[in-house]
Amino acid sequence: MTMASSPVVVSSSLVVEKKDAGLSAFRSQAATFAFSASASKKRASAKIVSVMAPQQSERKPSTTGAVKTGMTMTEKILARASEKSQLSPGENVWVNVDILMTHDVCGPGAFGIFKKEFGENAKVWDSEKLVVIPDHYIFTNDERANRNVDILRDFCTEQNIKYFYDIKDIGDFRANPDYKGVCHVALAQEGHCRPGEVLLGTDSHTCTAGAFGQFATGIGITDAGFVLGTGKLLLKVPPTLRFVMDGEMPDYLLAKDLILQIIGEISVAGATYKAMEFVGSTVESLTDKTSVPYEPVYSDGQARFLSEYRFDVSKLEPLVAKPHSPDNRALARECKDVKIDRVYIGSCTGGKTEDFMAAAKFFLLRYEMGKKVKVPTFLVPATQKVWMDIYSIPVPGSGGKTCSQIFEEAGCDTPASPNCGACLGGPRDTYARMNEPQVCVSTTNRNFPGRMGHKEGQIYLASPYTAAASALTGFVTDPREFLQ
Ligand SMILES: CC(C)[C@H](C(=O)O)[C@@H](O)C(=O)O
Structure with missing residues (x-):
């Protein structure tokens, strides 16, 4: 060969x-x-x-x-x-x-x-x-x-x-x-x-x-x-x-x-x-x-x-895509000084049952230490079945708690109706749309200018672990910070 x-x-x-x-x-x-x-x-x-x-x-x-x-x-x-x-x-x-x-x-x-x-x-x-x-x-x-x-x-x-x-x-x-x-x-x-x-x-x-x-x-x-x-x-x-x-x-x-x-x-x-x-x-x-x-x-x-x-x-290592392109790759730990305003977990790429289980597992580890999210954290299940899973499947190691219970205890927003509107802006009344020029860590698929609403918004694409870790600190955060 x-x-x-x-x-x-x-x-x-x-x-x-x-x-x-x-x-x-x-x-x-x-x-x-x-x-x-x-x-x-x-x-x-x-x-x-x-x-x-x-x-x-x-x-x-x-x-x-x-x-x-x-x-x-x-x-x-x-x-x-x-x-x-x-x-x-x-x-x-x-x-x-x-x-x-x-x-x-x-x-x-x-x-x-x-x-x-x-x-x-x-x-x-x-x-x-x-x-x-x-x-x-x-x-x-x-x-x-x-x-x-x-x-x-x-x-x-x-x-x-x-x-x-x-x-x-x-x-x-x-x-x-x-x-x-x-x-x-x-x-x-x-x-x-x-x-x-x-x-x-x-x-x-x-x-x-x-x-x-x-x-x-x-x-x-x-x-x-x-x-x-x-x-x-x-x-x-x-x-x-x-x-x-x-x-x-x-x-x-x-x-x-x-x-x-x-x-x-x-x-x-x-x-x-x-x-x-x-x-x-x-x-x-x-x-x-x-x-x-x-x-x-x-x-x-x-x-x-x-x-x-x-x-x-x-x-x-855990990665993010910095604004304003999915190929603008950086290590999550290189962006630890980036202050964020919100976190979004959802869409075709990041709104599956496995994604919410991952985020819940992460929050579970932390809130037992009294940690709650520091920024608004939006959860948008991809489908009606994912929504039901969030409310019914026990998270391993949680003593029978569902994702929804863990999310509530961590201070996240209530899981919303399944759709992908906010991932690409959508009409102004779309749930979790970025109507202000904010900074968001998101599990969605693209971060082009204006992608989630406001054209000056900044989106850091990341895994559900990185998104959950960032929600807990209010900064872009490598999940390993919480795992040591
Ligand atoms: C609306 C549709 C044409 C669009 C696409 O195909 O990419 C959307 O799903 C997106 O993610 O930007």
Whole structure:
């Protein structure tokens, strides 16, 4: 195996090895990948979803077609979806779409294009493959935002859409049994993310579904309008970046630290029109929830990757992304003098049950020593199920307390209605929106200027541990400060 190898030192404590194009793949087990760009998106940020799973048995050989040359899992999935036996990066192929997801921000536009191009009376290609999830601007009195949800409802009724997770009563989300919340978490929760499939969504974070071993990417509303009518899309097969994460995960790190490390390495545009494949002992297992049969897909031993990045996770330190870009990486401890005004735990990247369990575990350690949060701390569960978990699952080691009890005792705000409005500003009455030029530590996905509301607001992206530690001090804080 010959490789061009150029070690890069990215922090004083972590050596990352980057190997460039033309290399043979390692035989480590592929676990997740995310594809983080589409032709119609200028900026993309990649994310990793924290996953835990039963031990997987020995890696299976290719499951797709007769393999002449080694293929990556992305190439294999797209080969299946385009009914070809072999594909290489750069080829343009018509892909059959397994799932198309849209939400309240982009659904109305996509439906409008579909009707304009295919006719007022046209029917979507498959009423069981379109998943419609209102989640962005829901709990607001903004009339245009409310109208968007009405447009989704009318379309789904007219088209007899099976998976429309509606909300009719915004006064109490619990009065809406169908309502889920943040689309990316809801997709997985409801079993729409399946290994080997192609999932497209009108949201740039759709690539998080790659954690389930599928090809997932955001698309624009014009593309979505086309998919609605045909069930197909013309895609260029992307080259793959491979990320090998090995080493035992220290107990002060969470998945957010891993992806901040990676984005800091490759930049927010570093995976534009590229697939990202995550392998290695740290990320080698995942959980799936679906009633539809599936077969996992793995890269071949001889698959070709554009580059490979290797990380020794045991040497990573808690990270933040400083204002105003997710790739503005810094060690949390380097920002200890940054005074903050608030903390936000929520969104597709930081509002899952595991994220709240992590924050609760952290608060639990501390409030037994009489520590309470020093700044307003907002908790926004990603979905209705996450909200219920917060109120029902006992936190290990707490003597039976739930996350919600621990959060209350720590002085946090009451967990809010599931949605992702404040992560990207939202209408002015959105809960936890930054209406003032404040400084926030947030588990959300982006920190561009104005992202959470005020254009002079400053957002430090961080893991739930770092967010909880910062809430307790009122400064950006490395969680290890509390663990010693
Ligand atoms: C509203 C939507 C188009 C947008 C995106 O796709 O990125 C949003 O989800 C975000 O996180 O900024």
